[in-house]
Amino acid sequence: MADQWNNLRDARFLLDQDTRPLNPVPPVILTTPAAMRRWRSANSGSVGFVPTMGYLHEGHMDLVRRSIDENLLTVVSIFVNPTQFAPDEDFSRYPRDEVRDLAQLSAAGVDAVYLPGATDMYPEGYQTYVEVEQVTRPLEGARRPGHFRGVTTVVLKLFNAVGPDRAYFGRKDAQQLRVIQRMVQDLDLGLEVVPCDIVRETDGLAMSSRNVYLSPEQRTAATVLKRALDDTRRRWAEGERDADTLRAAVSRLIDAEPLAELDYVSLADDESLQELEGTAVRPAILSMVVKFGKTRLLDNIELA
Secondary structure (H helix, E strand, O other), rough: OOOHHHOOOOOOEEOOEEEOOOOOOEEEEEEOOOHHHHHHHHHHOOEEEEEEHHHHHHHHHHHHHHHHHHOOOEEEOOOOHHHOOOOOOOOOOOOOOOOHHHHHHHOOOEEEOOOOOHHHHOOOOOOOOOOOOOOOHOOHHHOOOOOOHHHHHHHHHHHHHHHOOOEEEEEHHHHHHHHHHHHHHHOOOOOEEEEOOOOEEEOOOOHHHHHHHHHHHHHHHHHHHHHHHHHHHHHOOOOOEEHHHHHHHHHHHOOOOEEEEEEEEEEEEEOOOOOOOEEEOEEEEEEEEEOOOOOEEEEEEEOE
8 A cells, every 4th residue: 555655646636625736745655563563763852643434524634733732743553453353343334535634635735644454563472452440341341351451552553663752532433532631540551631622524423434334314313312412401501410311311312313323322420430320420531332233333522
């Protein structure tokens, strides 16, 4: 893929939905941990890092722009991490378009793109993993055993290669954000995790690479997630604090959409992600996963 990109380095074409030409200095493409570390050693100044699995959308690019605004240099990684997918999940069909991704990153002014291969990240005989304990147990951790072990392992390996000062994560993957924050704190990694707001489509659906899986009918139905979150925010603002009442209201709204299947709705402590019972008076996060066919969509709001 790096060779394919290098053949396009001097191209002056327009991006879809963007009239800016490609940056005249395309990002450096680095494909091994050793190459990434050499680049970092040769470049001083603050480095912002945006880890991704590619198939970039405006949510990713919002993270990229913030990193560019706040750091001298910005690195973006693209790696579809096999260890965070269960055997029955969508690793093989996860959407990929690296040429398009690289064009977007070049136009944005990214300095380097880290594109490791699976054998670079997990060479033969690999047997070391990183686990965060309590905060990974509920929600996605309960439904996707081993998922967060794969996430924390790959993110730590990316951090070790890139050596960032700041790393940027979206709030949409709320549990993942808290897991990474806990890992960085517990392992004294010495970098700042920067949470960034959810970026939404004009109809309110949170941007996700998996949205491409939705049929037109499912795509329309998926707006029920945002309607349920808005209803929760309204109830909270009006003084409703009973945890069961708030969860039940979300369940009713989702169940009323024929194409939606509620996997779970959670009203939990904002830090520990332990479910709240009775009167929820502390900072909380309401999160949900809703399935449309085989596609699982997650969304959340923070309630202070």
